[in-house]
Amino acid sequence: MSTTRTWAVAITGVDGHMVEVEADLSNQTPEFKIIGLPDKSLGEAVQRVHNACKNSGLDLPRRRMTVNLSPASLPKHGSGFDLAVAVATLAAGDAISPRSIRGTVHVGELGLDGRVRPVAGVLPAVFAAARAGFERVIVPQANAAEARLVTGIEVRGARSLAEVAVWHGADVEIPEVPVEEPPAVEEEPSESLDLADIVGQESAVEALVVAAAGGHHMLLSGPPGAGKTMLARRLPGILPPLTEGEALEVASIRSLMGDRVACLDRTPPIEAPHHSASVAALVGGGSRVARPGAIVRAHRGVLFLDEAAEFSRVALDALRQPLESGAIEVIRSGFTARFPARFQLLLAMNPCPCGNYGVRGAECTCPAQAIRRYATRLSGPLRDRVDIELRVARVAASRATAGGRSEFSTAAARQRVADARGRAAARWTGTPWSRNADIPGTWLRQGEFRLDSADRQPLDRALERGALTLRGYDRVLRLAWTMADLAGLARPRQDEIGRALLLKRGMTP
Template sequence: MTVARTWAVALTGVRGDLVEVEADLSPQTPEFSIIGLPDKALGEAGRRVRNACTNRGVDLPKRRLTVNLSPASLPKRGSAFDVAIAVAALATTGMMDAGRVADTVHIGELGLDGRLRPVPGVLPAVLAAQRAGRARVVVPAANAAEASLVDGVEVRAATCLAEVVRWHGGNSDAPDLTPVLAPESPATRDEDLDLADILGQPDAVDALIVAAAGGHHLLMSGPPGAGKTMLARRLPGILPDLDDGAALSVASVRSLSGEVVTHLSRTPPFESPHHGASAAALIGGGSGVVRPGAIARASEGVLFLDEGGEFPASVLDALRQPLESGVIQVHRSGVSATFPARFQLVVATNPCPCGQYGVPGGVCDCAPQAIRRYTRRLSGPLLDRIDLDLRLQRVSDARRSIAATAVTTRDARATVRCARERAARRWAETPWRRNADVPGAWLRGAAAPDPEVLRPLDTALRRGTLTLRGYDRLLRVAWTVADLAGHDRLHPDDVGRALFLRQGSVA
């Protein structure tokens, strides 16, 4: 009896678990069976592997082959196990270096002609291999760029199974595998969307800078044409560059979504789902393999809900849990996946279905009941999780001279970076770095300002116009205002500014 071993990776959301692929060759009736809780796609791998081996001139022996995927209790899904199964099966014949095979992680799907086809999720799979202490990975050539983004792992790219066999010491005339070098990331950002393009909305620009500096959620309400979408699309441009961990997290989610990842982008992502999107499109899901939704794809960046009043209430309420926890858990029959959800929420909505309610010179034909129903789409619990409530009016003067002293994206990003550095120094002895991440208990306890400074918030809390969650969020915004102003301690003016920025919820 001959047993060979190699490694593959099972993905559950962005988490990857190393799977030992064992192949056993026994002198019985020819058969190819796979055990270890495979799904249907993985259960069909035996046929793909046998045909791929035959068509590449590396025939499997006509004996009974049993492939075990361990740990057996871990669900395995998809076709990314094909290459590992083929290599383990061929290694049972002794035609390859057993030590090298057992020390290598193999990822990829096989075509019937032996080609290695790309698969989604290669980046999180290689990250899982790195965390497990594996130093060598073989991937399809089409996935080589994203696999090489992980430091400390030797990545080898193959176009066909014969190349993998030769690299492991087998008899094949295919070219040897060459190591893949990490690609260079772009050094500059796309500055096409400049904050200076916003005319006549200085308060809105200031609020956007506060949101960026503290990582706060923002609601913008106003008539069509007030500039809500323009403002939202410029928020990622003033956010600081992503660090290595955040950039890898963003790229991993993109890889799981099936996107082609060629480099680590340092620009925070921006997701803007249509208001007709379902809850599953926002949360994520799928049949068999769970794919990330808009919430996960916006992690470390901005999730923009344009026409927020048009979204179904059930879809909007799906945001409540990830806004608090920073993760989104997707439960489907037989599978549960967790994705990151550290995003900034920006919601833009009209004051009524026609958009003219309360607009100077506008004529609103909406019935009072229709207006109430429209505004109630944004539930109280969701509004309580939003830090800044901004009311916009249409610009009444379009002269370019208004923008003569406008804040540019580059200047705003520098201001935001300085404010975040100040916050990071203040919270240096804690696990948190952004004001938006600091728990309320800490803000009201160890970091509590003088009672005189908190008097306006205490008054609003006693009157019932502010919840305790809203109280904590206002404290976070006040600290961000203080950081932008260069204050080491909270001043009454900082709290007053925070109250003004949340005027729609506290007035």
């Protein structure tokens, strides 16, 4: 009896778990079986491995072969285990060195001709291997650049099973096979969208800068053509670039989605799902494999819901928990997948179904009941989690046709945001937070950051009258601190409190 071992990685959510792949050879009727809670695609690895070995000139022994994936209680899915299963079985038959594969992690799918095909989730898999102390990982050549984003571990990119076998001591010819590249996803860079293109919306642009400086959630309400989408699309461009750690988090999520990741993109992502999106499309789901939703893909960036009132109310209310915790858990029978979801929410909606309610010179044809029903599509608890509610009006014809561009550009706004965030980060040094939007309300209501009663007076009165909840009270305080940072003040004053209160209530400061 001969038992050999190597390693693979199982991905649950964005976390990788090391899986020991054991191959055992016994003198019984020839059979090849994989055990250890594999899913259907992993169970089909038997045929892929058999044909890949044969077409690579590597013969499997004609005896009973049992491959165990340990821990057996951990669900395993996907074709990324193919390469580890193949090298473990080849080592059991003495075709390659068992000692060589023991300390190496193998990730990759096999083609029937023996080529090693790219798989999704290579970046979090290599992260898991590095954290577990492994020194070498073999991945598909198409995923090698992505895997090398992880430091402290040797990465080898393989084109074929024969190439991997030669690295482990086999004496076979390495065929010339093309590299299968994952599909590239081309996105319009946010840098091409400049705030200078927006004319006549100075108060809205200033509110957008406040939202960016503090990481605050925002709701834009106004008639069609007022510029809500133009404003929203320019938010990522004024956000500070991602840190290396944040960029790696975003790249790991892109890797899970199967996108090609060759370098770290420091631009915050933006996701804008259609209003017909389901709850699963927004927050993630899946029966056998948990797939990230739009809020996960927007991690460390912006989630823009245009025509927010047209979304299902159930889907919108599903955002409430991730907005508070910064993460989402997909719980299914047998496994729980946890995804990061720390995004900045940006909502845009019309004042009524026809869009003309309250618009000067326009006629609204909606019944009063339809207007009320439309406004309540965003529930009170969801609105309470939004820091800024801004009413956007249409630009007058004289200003729209005057020509020229605004003097306030994206570059200038980005610098203001960076300066304000720098002041906030310096203030919160020594805490787990760096943005004002993330600070617990108790820190702002108690201790050294508590404001004077005279400055808090309008806010305290609003809380006593029931115009604000305690959550809303805390959000106004966070807004006030952000306004103080933008103004270069050490602490908010009554003026900043009043302006923050107006923004929270949906009024122009």
